Amino acid sequence: MMNPNALQLANKGIPILMYHGFCDQKSFSGIENYHGKHLYVEKFEEQIRYLKQHYKIITLARLLDHYRNATALPVNSVLLTIDDGYASNFHLAFPILKKYQAPASIFITTDFVEKRNFLWVDRLEYALNRTQRTNVQLTVTGKEWTYDLSSPSLKKAADRGIKRELKRLASSLRDPIIDRIEESLEAKIIHDHPVPAMYEPLTPEQIKIMVDSNLVSVGSHTTSHVIMSVCSPEEMRDELVRSKHAIEQMSQRPCNIFSYPNGEAGDFNRQSRDILREIGFKCALTTVVGVNPWNQDSYELKRLNIHNDGDLTGFVRTLSSFARFLRKLKYENIRRNQSR
Ligand SMILES: [Zn+2]
Structure with a gap:
């Protein structure tokens, strides 16, 4: 396997990993989880063990401090983020985060948690x-x-x-x-009684326990998992203010981190950023694929999606794929210029 230090220098940026749910079943009888959104928990443990050996898992607060105040970061830094607010974050992922003392940020769709409005x-x-x-x-x-x-x-x-x-x-x-x-x-x-475990939301009590461990920070993923760019400014404000307030009630801590539902280019814009800032959010995470260089805009942080397909070798490849993508781009540019 490639040395991760060399890899990060090649990548020229900090990888932020994006997870969603977790499952304790290796396979399913139907089509559930065919897209790999819920990661088999043994694979998650393998990944965290690998990261603890080869990387330094840092908090989002530390990364933001780096962007604001140019504070130093370990060369091989990596971050863990988990979107949506599934109960499996507490039942399956949190024990592993505790076991390896690995910090993570969880972004919650608050109507999912508060009203059990299933996604x-x-x-x-x-x-x-x-x-x-x-x-x-x-x-x-x-x-x-x-x-x-x-x-x-x-x-x-x-x-x-x-x-x-x-x-x-x-x-x-x-x-x-x-x-x-x-x-x-x-x-x-x-x-259905009971609801399949995979689709269950976190409870406010579970969120409080995770936050109190000081390993987990909780952010907003809107109130109803709406795509920001389809909202009017009033709707954006409402989605953000209500979810921020709900999370602060549940966690008893300030909520100032955010991740965009869907999060692709075009799902956020100048207006959503202005409103996020106005309401007091310090950063926003997208699902745009990539790592984050020293001058990355903290309202457009890029991430690497980790899904259930493949094994540890695939995971290591995902961490290094961006470096390969850059090399390919450079190669294609050279070829294009030569053929002109
Ligand atoms: Zn989401």
Whole structure:
């Protein structure tokens, strides 16, 4: 394996790893977790053990201090972040964070935690997975689609297709569509007792326990997991103020870190940054792939997504893939200039 010190110099930046949920099952009988959003807990432990041996896991507060005051960081620094607010963060990841004394930041969608409003992507996945129906109709802004559900691979294709159509809709438009899909498929997450562990949100008590360990800092991931750039300024403010307040109530600490739902380029803009700053957030994490150089804008921090596919070698490759990407880009530029 490549020496991580050499690797970080090649990368010229700090990697921030992005996790979501965790699971204690290696495989599933249906389509649940086919996209690898929930990491098998033994893989997580293997990764943290590797990072403890080869890297220095630092807090987000320390990285922000580095950006603000040019304080020194260990050469092989890395950060852990976990989005959404799944209960598995507490049940499966937190024991490992404690065992290895590894700090992490968790970004919470507060309606998910406070109201048990299940994430729409999970409601969709659950309904498609459990249904006996062989197709589903979808109507979005007057356009109609029919998806075939007669095999697991067609269900996965439907899941991807429907997500693509609904992703950028305001939740007021999207939620009734999800209600209708659940009805027509006769499968609704809330009717299942108990709810599959993977889809469960954290509780405020679990959040408080993690924060009190001083290993976990908690940030906002909006109130309803809405994409910032589809919101009006008033909606942005409301999403941010309400989630900040809810987290401060739960954790009894100031909440000033944020991660963008979806978080790709185009999901955030100048306006969302101005409002974040105005409300008192000190940084924002995106899902734009990359590492963070010394002059990185702290409202557009890049991350490396860690999913359930592959093994430790794949994980090490993800940490080094950005270096390879840069080399490829440089090579292609040279070729382009030569052929001109
Ligand atoms: Zn999210």
